[in-house]
Amino acid sequence: MDANSELFIRIGAALGIFLALALWEVLSPRRTWSIGRARRWPGNLGILVLDALLVRLLMPAAAVGMAVIAAQRGWGLLNITPWPPVLEGLIGFLALDLAIYSQHVAFHKVPVFWRLHRMHHADLDIDVSTGLRFHPIEIILSMLIKMGVVVLVGVPAVAVVAFEVVLNATSMFNHSNAAMPHWLDRIVRLLVVTPDMHRVHHSIKRPETDSNFGFNLPWWDRLFGTYRAQPEAGHEAMTIGLPIFRDPQELRLDRLITQPFRDDASEAGRAPQAKGGTDG
Numbered sequence: 001m002d003a004n005s006e007l008f009i010r011i012g013a014a015l016g017i018f019l020a021l022a023l024w025e026v027l028s029p030r031r032t033w034s035i036g037r038a039r040r041w042p043g044n045l046g047i048l049v050l051d052a053l054l055v056r057l058l059m060p061a062a063a064v065g066m067a068v069i070a071a072q073r074g075w076g077l078l079n080i081t082p083w084p085p086v087l088e089g090l091i092g093f094l095a096l097d098l099a100i101y102s103q104h105v106a107f108h109k110v111p112v113f114w115r116l117h118r119m120h121h122a123d124l125d126i127d128v129s130t131g132l133r134f135h136p137i138e139i140i141l142s143m144l145i146k147m148g149v150v151v152l153v154g155v156p157a158v159a160v161v162a163f164e165v166v167l168n169a170t171s172m173f174n175h176s177n178a179a180m181p182h183w184l185d186r187i188v189r190l191l192v193v194t195p196d197m198h199r200v201h202h203s204i205k206r207p208e209t210d211s212n213f214g215f216n217l218p219w220w221d222r223l224f225g226t227y228r229a230q231p232e233a234g235h236e237a238m239t240i241g242l243p244i245f246r247d248p249q250e251l252r253l254d255r256l257i258t259q260p261f262r263d264d265a266s267e268a269g270r271a272p273q274a275k276g277g278t279d280g
C-alpha cells in the first residue's frame with residue numbers, strides 16, 4: 001500500500017467512527033452538557049488539524065516509517081530472531097499499548113509534562129472531540145516515544161498501523177458522551193476502556209484524575225493498581241475538568257495552545273486558600 005492510500009484509509013476510518021460516535025451521543029447521551037458542543041468543538045477540532053499537520057510536516061515517516069527501517073536493518077528484539085508473524089504483531093501491539101499507558105502516567109507525575117497534558121483535561125465537558133484534543137508538543141513527544149519503542153522492540157509496520165488506527169478509534173470511543181447499558185459496560189470494559197471508565201479520569205478530583213490511565217486496553221490499570229471503577233459523585237453529578245482553566249474563554253484554540261505556558265489568572269482558576277484540611 002502506498003503512503004497516500006494509507007493516509008486516505010486512515011482519515012476515512014477516523015471520520016466514519018467520529019460521525020458514528022457523535023450521532024450516538026445525540027441519540028443516547030450519558031450526561032447533560034455543562035458547556036456543549038458549539039463552544040468546544042472549534043477549539044478541539046482546530047487543535048486536531050494543527051496536530052495532524054505538524055506531525056506530517058515534522059515527521060512524515062513517523063512510527064510506520066521507523067518500523068520499515070527497523071525491519072530492513074534488523075533493529076529491535078523481534079528482528080533479531082525470527083518469530084511467527086502473528087506473535088510478532090501481538091507483542092508489538094501490546095508493547096506500544098503499555099508504552100502509551102506508561103507515558104500517560106509520566107505525563108501526570110512529572111510537572112513539566114503535566115503542563116502539556118493538562119490541556120487535555122481542561123475540557124469542561126467530555127465527548128468524542130475530547131479524545132482528539134492533545135497539545136501539539138505532547139503529540140510530538142508521544143510520536144518520538146512510539147518511534148523509540150518501535151526501534152527497541154522491532155514492532156512490525158503492520159502492527160504499528162493497526163495500533164494507531166485502533167488507538168485513535170478507542171480514544172474517540174472512550175471519551176464519547178454515549179450511554180451504554182450497565183451490563184454491557186461491565187463486559188466491554190474487560191477488553192477495552194469504556195466511556196464510563198475513562199470519564200473517571202476527567203474528574204476534577206485529583207485522586208480520580210490520577211486513575212484509569214489506559215486509552216485502549218484496560219488491563220494495565222488493573223495490573224498496576226491505578227484502576228477506579230466509578231467516580232465518587234456519580235457520572236451525572238461529577239464535575240469534568242480541572243480546578244484551573246474553568247473560564248469558557250479557555251476553550252478557544254489560541255488559549256489551548258498557550259495553556260502549558262500560562263498559569264490560570266482568571267477568578268475561577270484562583271486556588272482557594274488552604275483551610276488546614278479540616279473539611280476535606
Ligand SMILES: [Zn+2]
Pocket residue numbers: 104108117120121201
Ligand atoms: Zn490524563
Ligand SMILES: [Zn+2]
Pocket residue numbers: 120130131175198201202
Ligand atoms: Zn482523556
